[in-house]
Amino acid sequence: MSAVVSPIREPLIEGGKSYHQISEDLCSPTERTPSLAWVAAFMVAVTFLALYVFCVTWTIWQGIGTWNLNRTIGWGWDITNFVWWIGIGHAGTLISAILLLFRQRWRTGVNRAAEAMTIFAVMCAGQFPLIHMGRLWLGFFIFPYPNTRGPLWVNFNSPLLWDVFAISTYFTVSLLFWYSGLVPDLATIRDRSKGMRRKIYSFFAFGWTGRAKHWQRFESLALVLAGLSTPLVLSVHTIVSFDFATSVIPGWHTTIFPPYFVAGAVFSGFAMVQTLMVMTRKVLKLEQYITLNHIDSMNKIILVTGTIVGVAYLTELFIAWYSGYIYEQFAFYNRVMGPYFWSYIGMMGCNVISPQLFWSKKIRRSLFWTFFMSIFVNIGMWFERFVIIATTLARDYLPSSWSYYVPTWVEIGLFLGTLGLFFTLFLIFVRVAPVVAVAEVKQILKVAGDQYAGKHSHQPSAHSETHH
Amino acid sequence: MDTAQKEVLFGLYDDEEVLLDAVRKAKGDHLEIMDVFTPFPVHGLDPALGLEESRLHIAGFIYGAIGTLFAFGFMTWVFTRDWPIIFGGKPYWSVPAFIPITFELTVLFSAIGMTVTFFTICGMWPGVNNPTLDDRITDDKFCIAFNTNGQSKTEVDRLKSFFKETGASEVNTKVI
Numbered sequence: 001m002s003a004v005v006s007p008i009r010e011p012l013i014e015g016g017k018s019y020h021q022i023s024e025d026l027c028s029p030t031e032r033t034p035s036l037a038w039v040a041a042f043m044v045a046v047t048f049l050a051l052y053v054f055c056v057t058w059t060i061w062q063g064i065g066t067w068n069l070n071r072t073i074g075w076g077w078d079i080t081n082f083v084w085w086i087g088i089g090h091a092g093t094l095i096s097a098i099l100l101l102f103r104q105r106w107r108t109g110v111n112r113a114a115e116a117m118t119i120f121a122v123m124c125a126g127q128f129p130l131i132h133m134g135r136l137w138l139g140f141f142i143f144p145y146p147n148t149r150g151p152l153w154v155n156f157n158s159p160l161l162w163d164v165f166a167i168s169t170y171f172t173v174s175l176l177f178w179y180s181g182l183v184p185d186l187a188t189i190r191d192r193s194k195g196m197r198r199k200i201y202s203f204f205a206f207g208w209t210g211r212a213k214h215w216q217r218f219e220s221l222a223l224v225l226a227g228l229s230t231p232l233v234l235s236v237h238t239i240v241s242f243d244f245a246t247s248v249i250p251g252w253h254t255t256i257f258p259p260y261f262v263a264g265a266v267f268s269g270f271a272m273v274q275t276l277m278v279m280t281r282k283v284l285k286l287e288q289y290i291t292l293n294h295i296d297s298m299n300k301i302i303l304v305t306g307t308i309v310g311v312a313y314l315t316e317l318f319i320a321w322y323s324g325y326i327y328e329q330f331a332f333y334n335r336v337m338g339p340y341f342w343s344y345i346g347m348m349g350c351n352v353i354s355p356q357l358f359w360s361k362k363i364r365r366s367l368f369w370t371f372f373m374s375i376f377v378n379i380g381m382w383f384e385r386f387v388i389i390a391t392t393l394a395r396d397y398l399p400s401s402w403s404y405y406v407p408t409w410v411e412i413g414l415f416l417g418t419l420g421l422f423f424t425l426f427l428i429f430v431r432v433a434p435v436v437a438v439a440e441v442k443q444i445l446k447v448a449g450d451q452y453a454g455k456h457s458h459q460p461s462a463h464s465e466t467h468h
Numbered sequence: 469m470d471t472a473q474k475e476v477l478f479g480l481y482d483d484e485e486v487l488l489d490a491v492r493k494a495k496g497d498h499l500e501i502m503d504v505f506t507p508f509p510v511h512g513l514d515p516a517l518g519l520e521e522s523r524l525h526i527a528g529f530i531y532g533a534i535g536t537l538f539a540f541g542f543m544t545w546v547f548t549r550d551w552p553i554i555f556g557g558k559p560y561w562s563v564p565a566f567i568p569i570t571f572e573l574t575v576l577f578s579a580i581g582m583t584v585t586f587f588t589i590c591g592m593w594p595g596v597n598n599p600t601l602d603d604r605i606t607d608d609k610f611c612i613a614f615n616t617n618g619q620s621k622t623e624v625d626r627l628k629s630f631f632k633e634t635g636a637s638e639v640n641t642k643v644i
Contacts, residue, residue, distance in 0.1 A: 018608065019507065019607065019608035020607055020608040023507075023606075023607045023608065144542075144546075150551060151550075151551075152551065153546045153550070153551060155553075155555060156543045156546065156547065156565065156566060157555045157556075157558065157562055157565040158555075159568075161569070162568040162569060162572075165568070165569045165572040165573065166568065166572050168576075169575055169576040172576060172579065172580065173575060173576065176579050176580065176583045177579075180583055180586065180587075183592070184507075187606045188507070188607060190606070191600070191603040191604070191605070191606045191607065192603070202595075202597055203594055203595045204594065206587060206592040206593055206594060206595075206596055207591065207592045207593070207596035207597055207598035208592060208598075209505060209598050209599075209600050209605070210505040210506055210605050210606055211503055211504070211505055211590075212503065212504040212505070212506065212510075212513055212514070212517055212519060213503075213519060213590075214590045214592075215506065215508075215509040215510075215513075216509070216514050216519055216521075216522050217522045217524050217586055217589070217590060218509065218586070219509050220522040220524045220525055221524055221582055221583065221586045223525075224524070224525045224528045224578075224582060225579060225582070225583075228528075228532075228575045228578055228579055229575075231571075231575075232572075232575050235568070235571060235572070239568055439507060439508040439509075440508070442507060442508045442608075443508040
């Protein structure tokens, strides 16, 4: 066959793989006994999950009074964490949907894990608005169901309700997209296994056979779901930003919020993907599938979105000054110079200044720097949400009601606990399903494998010789 | 799927290019292919097999349109007929405020509808066990299958020689 041999594009799959070798490499992590590193990580994650369960129980048993929210500052760590997690949950769909539409082949190395990460992050995010209600058992009030009070409907004009719809839709669609893509790969594991294991994977593989017609429909489904997810992923964080932007609080009431939230979400999402991928590729020995080229591409996206976020911060400051509106001016003066100035410095340092290091190709391709920076960006993005939420509320219109807020151990425990929930789910996922999309990698092998294109293309491997 | 038992003669190929050539040759020789199974979607296979384009996306559009009408219609009914309330001095029928939920439900209906349709028309569902010809089809083998029910020996031999000519690495039979 005549593969397009490009001297410019680097191979995305290294090691001269055959189709069988790909199945072997990608499915075997689910088949062998977990490594010591996995067991250790899982135990730590489950410990934090236990802390989460304890803190949620404590909050519900004792009431929201166990948090340090007060009359002035009604949203603290809870909503900060919610927006942070939702933001992280944006990279998966961006990678799988937008990069599918743009035909970016490097997505195949990371899309499956990123989608899983998205789903787990949205699950973590969803916890906070629910427990923040205080009376969790009345949580179903947020849905417009026929009730005996009239029926009295929910307020469809409220951005908080839009949020309910946006996040539940986002979660559902991401889950469908992820699982429908996973089915052929579960069938691969099914056909490799025996006994009880085969029965379990048969159940979850839905009876996939690989018929030509099924693959055709499968691709049609993937393409339309990608087309639907693309505006969806943009809408979700836009609607989250409406929670703030449609209010009349100075510092929140701005039209820049939707694009700036979306860019920030992609930024933090990719950072979390990097955190996970740098570890996963090492532990599961997937360096030939998640290559430095993939890491480099994602770092470029971090650089671009980080810069967009930086421009947004500066635009906000400029517009506050230029508006001539003293309340808006004060809100921003307070962010930079007020009691929470340290969080503004954290935000600016981690989100705007540090990603600029990625202009250097050497740093973009260094695993150490990538990991280090991904943690930095995640911290910075958490600070961003804290700055927007707590700092703004702490200094409202009436100086007599100004206040300061520090979280209690319960609020800190809830945040650390959701990290436990997230990593527990992710660690289970890497044990039960292939972290890299098996069928999709095989599909691009001939255009992006190193025996066909790129570095080693002048040395035809045994595989390509047999067939051409 | 047919419930009747079928005798299937199938050949396994090691490469999708070889498979594509074989499918084209089978079409040229007027051999009736029962099915082709591959480990990943092979581009160019649909036209070679003469498969029509999937109409799944049309279904997706219809589901989405139902979602749009349902969401917008429901909110309109609630706020103009069932229980009109004034929020923030805005009109009862405040169309711009309905857009986010209308959009979300359009996407939700379309995605759920399409996925359910996809699995249903493919005869796939949790726990379903469709018979497979060979375990390696989901790994690295590309398979062309012929239904040999009630075929004479000469016809079967013709198929076998077809497999040989087109470079199949293995030829097997199975009753499914």
